[in-house]
Amino acid sequence: xxxxHTCGELRIDQKGQEVTLSGWxxxxxxxGGIVYIDLRDRYGITQLIFEEGVTNPxxxxxxxxxxxxxxxxxxxxxxxxxxxxxxxxxxxxxxxxSELKILNVSxxxxxxxxxxxxxGEDLRMQYRYLDIRRExxxxxxxxxxxxxxxxxxxLTDDKFIEVETPYLIKSTPEGARDFIVPSRMNEGxxxxxPQSPQTFKQLLMVAGLDRYYQIVKCFRDEDLRADRQPxxxxxxxxxxxxxQEDVLNTFEGMTKFLYKxxxxxxxxxxxxxxxxxxxxxxxxxxxxxxxxxxxxELNDLVQGTGFVVFxxxxxxxxxxxxxxxxxxxxxxxxLTDFVKKPQIGAKGLVYVKCNEDGSFKxxxxxxxxxxxxxxxxxxxxxxxxxxxxxxxxEKDQTRxxxxxxxxxxxxxxxxxxxxxxxxxxxLDFPLVEWDEETERYHAMHHPFTSPKSEDIxxxxxxPGSVRANAYDLVINGVExxxxxxxxxxxxxxxxxxxxxxxxxxxxxxxxxxxxxxxEYGAPPHGGIAFGFDRMCAMMAGEESIRDFIAFPKNNxxxxxxxxxxxxxxxxxxxxxxxxxxxxxxx
Ligand code: ASP
Numbered sequence: 001x002x003x004x005h006t007c008g009e010l011r012i013d014q015k016g017q018e019v020t021l022s023g024w025x026x027x028x029x030x031x032g033g034i035v036y037i038d039l040r041d042r043y044g045i046t047q048l049i050f051e052e053g054v055t056n057p058x059x060x061x062x063x064x065x066x067x068x069x070x071x072x073x074x075x076x077x078x079x080x081x082x083x084x085x086x087x088x089x090x091x092x093x094x095x096x097x098s099e100l101k102i103l104n105v106s107x108x109x110x111x112x113x114x115x116x117x118x119x120g121e122d123l124r125m126q127y128r129y130l131d132i133r134r135e136x137x138x139x140x141x142x143x144x145x146x147x148x149x150x151x152x153x154x155l156t157d158d159k160f161i162e163v164e165t166p167y168l169i170k171s172t173p174e175g176a177r178d179f180i181v182p183s184r185m186n187e188g189x190x191x192x193x194p195q196s197p198q199t200f201k202q203l204l205m206v207a208g209l210d211r212y213y214q215i216v217k218c219f220r221d222e223d224l225r226a227d228r229q230p231x232x233x234x235x236x237x238x239x240x241x242x243x244q245e246d247v248l249n250t251f252e253g254m255t256k257f258l259y260k261x262x263x264x265x266x267x268x269x270x271x272x273x274x275x276x277x278x279x280x281x282x283x284x285x286x287x288x289x290x291x292x293x294x295x296x297e298l299n300d301l302v303q304g305t306g307f308v309v310f311x312x313x314x315x316x317x318x319x320x321x322x323x324x325x326x327x328x329x330x331x332x333x334x335l336t337d338f339v340k341k342p343q344i345g346a347k348g349l350v351y352v353k354c355n356e357d358g359s360f361k362x363x364x365x366x367x368x369x370x371x372x373x374x375x376x377x378x379x380x381x382x383x384x385x386x387x388x389x390x391x392x393x394e395k396d397q398t399r400x401x402x403x404x405x406x407x408x409x410x411x412x413x414x415x416x417x418x419x420x421x422x423x424x425x426x427l428d429f430p431l432v433e434w435d436e437e438t439e440r441y442h443a444m445h446h447p448f449t450s451p452k453s454e455d456i457x458x459x460x461x462x463p464g465s466v467r468a469n470a471y472d473l474v475i476n477g478v479e480x481x482x483x484x485x486x487x488x489x490x491x492x493x494x495x496x497x498x499x500x501x502x503x504x505x506x507x508x509x510x511x512x513x514x515x516x517x518x519e520y521g522a523p524p525h526g527g528i529a530f531g532f533d534r535m536c537a538m539m540a541g542e543e544s545i546r547d548f549i550a551f552p553k554n555n556x557x558x559x560x561x562x563x564x565x566x567x568x569x570x571x572x573x574x575x576x577x578x579x580x581x582x583x584x585x586x
Contacts, residue, residue, distance in 0.1 A: 002073050002103070008044025010078055012092040019095065020075040021046055022103065024133065025066050026113070035063040036094075039072060040113075042138060047081070047094040048074050055097065062100050069106035069113065069130075075099040126560045128551055140547045144536045146262060148215055151235055151532075154257045158250065160211040160237065165200035167193055167217070171510070175446070176220035179230070187577035193219035196529060198446060199514050201238040202486055205525040206517045213237045215532060227478075227534060227545050230557050235535070237483075238527035244469050244485050247526050248425055251481070255423060255473065262539055263421075270473075271424040278426050282406065283317075283399030285429070288477025289422045291415035293319045293406050295399070296380045298390065307367035309348070315398045318350075318390035320380045321409045325353040325387050332363075339391065339405055346401040352376060352388040362388075407477065416476070418541035423475045428452070431468040432499060440501040445470040447496055448514075449484035450526075456492075463499050469526070480535055483528025490518040 003022040010019065023041035035050040049055075050063040066072065076097040085091030110126075111119025113133050124131040131137050152162070168191040171178050178192035194200075196218045204212045214236045221230060239247060252270050259265040271289065278287050281294045298316045310316050327335075332351055339346035352362040352373050360373035368376075380388055389409070391402050410416050431451045432441040441463050443449060451459060455466040469485035487493045493515050497507035507515070533545040546552045553559050573580060 006043035007039050007041040007046040008090065010046060010090055010093055010095075012080060014078045015080055015093065017078045018075065019078055020073065021048075021095065022071070022073045024106075024113075025068055025070045025072060027068070028063070028066055030064055035060055037063060037066065037072070037074075039074065040133075044090055045088055046090045047085075048072075048076070048097050049079075049094045050097055059097065059100055062102070063097070066102060067106070067108070069109050069133075070102060071104040071106070073101040073103050122554070122560065125552070125554060128561050132550065137547050140536070140540060140542075141550060143262070143540055144548050147258065147532070147536050147539060150258055150261050151213075151215065151254070154254050155211075155213045155237070158211070158253075160213040161209060162214055163204060163209065163212050164214060165194070165197040165204075165216070169194050169200075175442070176222045179219045179221050182576040182578060184576050195220050196234060197236055198448060199511075201236060201527060202448060202514065202522075202525065203517055205238055205240045206520065206522045208240075208523075210240045211238075212527075224553070224555050224557060227537070227543065229533065229545065229549060229552055231553075232545075232549075233532040235481075235530040235532050236527075237529065238525060240523040240525045242485075242524070242526055244427075244471065244526065247483060247485070247528055248471060251473065251528055251530075252423075252425075255475075255480070258535075258539065259421060265421055267421060267423060271422075273424055273426055274428040275426055275430065275467075276428065279399060283401075283403030284477075285426055285472065286474040286477055286479045287403075287424075287426075288407060288410065288416060289424055290417065290420050290476055291410045291413075293321065293409060293415075295319060295402060295406075298376060298379065301372075301375055301379060302368075305367055305372070307364060309350075310367075310392050313392035313394075313398070315395040316390060316392040317398060317402055318376070318380060318388050319402060319406050319409065320382045321387045321389055321413070322383075323385050323387075324409075324413075325355060325385045327351075327353070327387055335389065335405070335408075338408060339401055344401050344404045345397060346391050346405075347393060349405075350390040350392070352390070354382045354384050354386045354388065356384045358384060418476075421475060423473060423480070426472045426474055427470075428467045429470040429472070430464065431455075431466040431470075432463050434464060441499055443496075443500060444468065445482065445484050447500055447511075448486045448493070450487045450492070451496075459495060459499055471528070473528075473530070475538055478534065478538060479531070480538065481528050481530035483526065485524070485526035488518055488522040488524050490515045493518060 004020045007021055007023045021039055023039040026038035026040040026045055029036045033052040037048040038045050039048055050060045052060065074095060074097045076095045078093050079096050081092060081094050109130050111117050111123055113130060115136055117134060168181060171192040176195055178195065181191040181193065183189045183191060197214060197216055201212050216234055216236050217231055218234050219231050222228065256267045259267050275285055278285050283295060295317050298318055302310045302316050304311060336349040339349050350363050352360055354360060354377050360370055362368065362373055376388060382388055389405060391398050429444050431444060431449065433444050435442045445468060449468045449470050452467045452469055458466050472482040473480045487496060494507060533548050536548040537545045551559060
């Protein structure tokens with residue numbers, strides 16, 4: 001071994017011991033008669049000291065010759081420091097070096113390997129191996145590892161077994177585009193990378209494995225955002241002989257276990273809310289319940305008074321921002337600009353200030369007198385000092401916009417504290433939703449989700465009103481996971497495909513294998529999948545998932561370090577039977 005200890009473990013107790021350390025030069029300081037080197041490895045930083053009159057002069061010269069990120073191997077005695085550094089755990093001691101080997105030299109790194117680096121995102125990604133040397137990034141990967149091992153511990157203890165499913169499969173419709181892999185041996189044919197192991201895990205239930213999980217890579221060819229990657233990791237799970245309640249309890253248990261073990265946070269029982277209620281009260285199927293500010297629908301109160309904006313609206317709905325009546329003209333204009341942003345899309349914002357003296361001042365004083373505004377305030381349970389913010393328009397659109405405004409106000413009022421963890425289950429999702437563009441129903445979760453038994457008879461007459469046995473786990477307004485009880489009956493599965501606009505032949509061609517399996521004794525089953533990268537970020541109270549992935553891709557789906565994706569040679573293309581000119585020829 002090139003070391004007796006790591007750079008993070010020596011303390012005053014080891015004073016007098018001869019030790020050997022290996023690591024990278026964090027910093028070298030030449031103070032004339034004394035040279036200090038901070039030596040860093042994964043575990044910490046230890047100071048090396050070379051001192052004139054004590055250390056052999058050749059060694060001092062050698063110490064002077066090293067610079068940042070050189071790899072060193074140093075032996076010497078642990079001594080007590082003259083001036084201690086309370087900021088690091090090894091700060092009481094230093095190593096008086098008697099032997100120094102330079103194991104490797106290093107070019108000056110393109111950015112500083114410090115907590116606060118001067119490197120921009122692009123540069124950091126291009127030299128990711130240097131970026132990971134930074135404690136901040138390394139800690140995130142360590143947390144990820146801890147999460148993985150705790151997930152495995154919990155599920156293994158609960159009789160789940162981890163089974164690997166193939167990566168080269170055929171298209172599964174989870175709503176995104178597939179990544180495609182050409183097959184050399186079957187020219188003109190293609191594999192797809194799994195968007196999730198959905199059908200395989202269901203087949204494992206038919207196979208009798210009873211409880212399956214897998215920490216697994218999934219691939220979705222979607223446009224990227226800060227919390228999305230083309231390849232990402234799921235904790236994918238499936239259980240046989242269960243009802244929705246069993247799945248919820250198992251994974252509520254797992255989530256509590258993870259927060260307890262990793263953050264020492266004791267989570268109480270998770271709240272539950274139906275999809276419909278979530279949309280009505282928060283305008284979102286992933287509401288952030290760290291704060292209230294629930295929606296209040298005002299149609300009854302405000303329509304028919306001659307104010308066209310309200311009279312012509314499908315929905316008039318508002319929130320009560322506590323203590324914001326003092327907002328200035330400028331602040332209110334700022335909020336109006338916010339809701340009018342194209343991505344939010346409201347046409348305008350109506351406000352009512354509930355003044356401390358019990359009077360009201362609104363942007364619609366022309367249409368509503370004090371009595372009228374008082375009725376709004378009562379409906380919205382506003383107190384003097386509060387500010388009512390109201391939007392009007394088409395229902396879904398207006399709810400969506402008010403959701404954004406609610407989150408913005410929550411942010412401004414400091415109600416979205418990352419140390420406050422509020423999980424909830426969202427239940428009773430609609431089974432399908434109508435897609436205007438393709439003029440078809442789409443599965444809201446995926447086509448294998450079972451409808452609620454009491455709604456099955458509406459599948460033919462009114463598919464849009466059928467609710468599903470589907471559930472999402474939402475933590476602080478972020479979807480952590482989602483799943484459903486599955487269809488396990490051939491007839492029902494066939495009917496579902498029909499509802500989704502598949503012909504019998506299409507359904508057979510794409511999912512005959514699954515429906516076929518259902519004919520050989522498929523048990524009732526259900527499951528869930530968690531976005532693992534996102535769970536890690538959430539556990540650390542961070543928004544971006546990028547640093548929780550060792551080698552993530554950028555916003556254009558590129559890995560700039562290995563420069564991928566890249567062109568392939570004409571020979572490779574020919575072997576695969578791919579003619580890139582085909583398009584231009586035809
Ligand atoms: N396969 C689903 C997904 O990836 C999760 C599930 O239904 O278990 O979202």
